[in-house]
Amino acid sequence: MLAKRASLAELAGEQWDLIVIGGGITGAGVLLEAARQGRKALLLEQQDFAWGTSSRSSKMVHGGLRYIAQGEVRLTRDALRERERLLRDLPGLVERAQYLFPLRDGRFPGRWPLTAVLSLYDFLAGIRDHRFLPTAEVLMRVPGLDAAGLNGAMSYTDALTDDCRLVVRCLLEAGRLGGRSLNYARATGVSADNGRARVDVTDLESGDSLTLNAGAVINATGAWANRLGGAGQRIRPLRGSHLFVDPARLPVADCLTLINPRDGRPVFVFPWEGVTCVGTTDLDHGDSLDQEARASGAEVDYLLELINGQFPEVKLSRDDILSTMAGVRPVISAGEGKDPSKERRDHAVWEDNGIVTVSGGKLTTFRLIALDALCAAGLLAPRDARRARRSNAPLFRPLPDAPEQVDHFLHGVQDDEALLRWILTHEAVVHLDDLLLRRTRLGLLRRDGGAGLTALLRALTGELLGWDGPRWDQEWARYEAIRERFYGVPPADRDRAAA
Numbered sequence: 001m002l003a004k005r006a007s008l009a010e011l012a013g014e015q016w017d018l019i020v021i022g023g024g025i026t027g028a029g030v031l032l033e034a035a036r037q038g039r040k041a042l043l044l045e046q047q048d049f050a051w052g053t054s055s056r057s058s059k060m061v062h063g064g065l066r067y068i069a070q071g072e073v074r075l076t077r078d079a080l081r082e083r084e085r086l087l088r089d090l091p092g093l094v095e096r097a098q099y100l101f102p103l104r105d106g107r108f109p110g111r112w113p114l115t116a117v118l119s120l121y122d123f124l125a126g127i128r129d130h131r132f133l134p135t136a137e138v139l140m141r142v143p144g145l146d147a148a149g150l151n152g153a154m155s156y157t158d159a160l161t162d163d164c165r166l167v168v169r170c171l172l173e174a175g176r177l178g179g180r181s182l183n184y185a186r187a188t189g190v191s192a193d194n195g196r197a198r199v200d201v202t203d204l205e206s207g208d209s210l211t212l213n214a215g216a217v218i219n220a221t222g223a224w225a226n227r228l229g230g231a232g233q234r235i236r237p238l239r240g241s242h243l244f245v246d247p248a249r250l251p252v253a254d255c256l257t258l259i260n261p262r263d264g265r266p267v268f269v270f271p272w273e274g275v276t277c278v279g280t281t282d283l284d285h286g287d288s289l290d291q292e293a294r295a296s297g298a299e300v301d302y303l304l305e306l307i308n309g310q311f312p313e314v315k316l317s318r319d320d321i322l323s324t325m326a327g328v329r330p331v332i333s334a335g336e337g338k339d340p341s342k343e344r345r346d347h348a349v350w351e352d353n354g355i356v357t358v359s360g361g362k363l364t365t366f367r368l369i370a371l372d373a374l375c376a377a378g379l380l381a382p383r384d385a386r387r388a389r390r391s392n393a394p395l396f397r398p399l400p401d402a403p404e405q406v407d408h409f410l411h412g413v414q415d416d417e418a419l420l421r422w423i424l425t426h427e428a429v430v431h432l433d434d435l436l437l438r439r440t441r442l443g444l445l446r447r448d449g450g451a452g453l454t455a456l457l458r459a460l461t462g463e464l465l466g467w468d469g470p471r472w473d474q475e476w477a478r479y480e481a482i483r484e485r486f487y488g489v490p491p492a493d494r495d496r497a498a499a
């Protein structure tokens with residue numbers, strides 16, 4: 001289990017088989033699969049677990065219709081198989097969701113091309129779950145959707161999750177198999193020769209620095225991969241932003257795939273944790289990777305314009321947005337000048353001076369990515385990796401003594417005292433923002449950011465983390481500053497860069 005955060009000194013005397021750098025879904029997956037193989041493995045994350053891209057995705061556990069449309073049949077098939085496996089093994093945390101793809105006169109794709117794509121999509125997943133809905137039924141299911149030029153919709157299924165909970169769940173499972181993980185621990189240098197690797201690490205909480213020894217190191221730092229020597233491929237950081245919207249203003253029961261008539265890009269509108277989520281954009285991320293990604297004013301305008309075009313009566317405005325969330329995709333670049341939406345999204349594994357780097361890819365395929373990375377690091381024989389890929393063994397076991405909601409996060413009961421207690425005891429919460437922005441999403445889902453829960457949170461963090469009055473005040477101020485700056489609603493003119 002994760003339990004309370006370990007100290008760096010405690011971990012320093014050990015000789016590790018593997019050190020994984022990066023605590024997003026890729027690193028967590030590598031840790032889990034390494035621990036499953038009986039390796040003594042440690043994961044280091046420079047901020048909080050899932051602080052990077054893996055708490056900021058579109059929450060879809062999917063094959064990816066865009067990939068199949070781009071002819072990436074193998075990638076889609078692998079992802080769909082993983083989707084089905086996660087649906088089976090993490091029911092409640094990964095849930096099947098109904099998607100609607102409205103069809104419009106003269107717009108691509110039409111009914112028959114989409115039917116063909118969805119037939120293949122379902123076939124690859126081993127299910128049959130798509131059908132055509134006539135216009136009247138679409139308008140009944142999506143009240144307020146612009147009826148002009150609407151020609152029905154294709155209905156199909158994919159899955160949704162809470163990406164951050166998925167990362168933590170992998171870490172908890174890895175912990176049960178002996179894998180260790182430490183947040184707020186930044187790798188500042190790595191070197192390897194002759195099967196011995198060294199990682200310089202700074203504990204951002206205590207300020208201590210020291211060097212850890214391991215047989216192998218895997219750099220799973222996503223968009224940051226080029227910083228730690230993973231120079232063999234160029235990462236193109238592409239930002240995608242989402243809006244969390246008051247569900248009373250934009251109620252949706254299904255996940256809608258809407259094509260923006262302005263640029264032909266798909267944007268999803270879906271119910272998530274009791275609110276409506278709208279996203280995403282796709283643009284080059286020019287901001288420093290040292291600070292959290294945040295949505296620009298232009299991206300908010302882009303998404304609002306799309307909604308107001310598709311739901312003409314809704315007239316959604318900035319006042320209806322509860323929070324925003326931006327993430328940076330670690331896309332392996334095909335070279336200068338390529339349209340961001342046309343860059344490939346699969347992962348790459350490469351070696352540089354004895355260090356294996358893994359970047360790109362998706363939430364959905366974390367297990368397959370992990371197996372590739374472990375093979376490249378010489379910790380898994382290719383034959384065993386092939387066997388593991390095909391294996392149908394359960395990936396997760398039920399957590400003993402955990403309240404049900406720990407594994408059932410899609411129902412909006414995030415302020416339950418038993419749940420908060422369990423998280424504070426078992427999930428290495430260091431700062432209040434870890435609890436309110438990632439372990440739970442109270443800071444994104446509530447207009448007051450959780451201020452109404454102060455008495456409960458204060459009591460629980462006092463009892464379980466030993467926070468006194470001044471520490472609570474400091475944590476609350478830190479959380480509010482982060483929430484406002486990086487998850488708030490930017491004014492229209494803050495950033496004029498096109499979304």
Ligand SMILES: Cc1cc2nc3c(=O)[nH]c(=O)nc-3n(C[C@H](O)[C@H](O)[C@H](O)COP(=O)(O)OP(=O)(O)OC[C@H]3O[C@@H](n4cnc5c(N)ncnc54)[C@H](O)[C@@H]3O)c2cc1C
Pocket residue numbers: 021022023024025026027044045046047048049050051052053054055056057058059060061062185186187188220221222223224228238239240241280326327328329330359360361362363364365
């Ligand atoms: C807008 C958007 C929507 C997306 N939607 C989906 C979706 O719906 N479904 C899907 O399957 N995929 C989706 N993706 C892709 C998916 O989210 C990413 O591929 C995945 O989260 C990447 O995980 P990662 O672990 O590689 O990177 P990250 O989650 O970014 O993790 C890397 C971690 O490394 C840490 N790190 C960096 N440097 C150091 C260091 N020196 N020492 C220690 N730690 C360090 C960072 O702090 C970070 O937490 C989406 C991506 C974006 C941006």
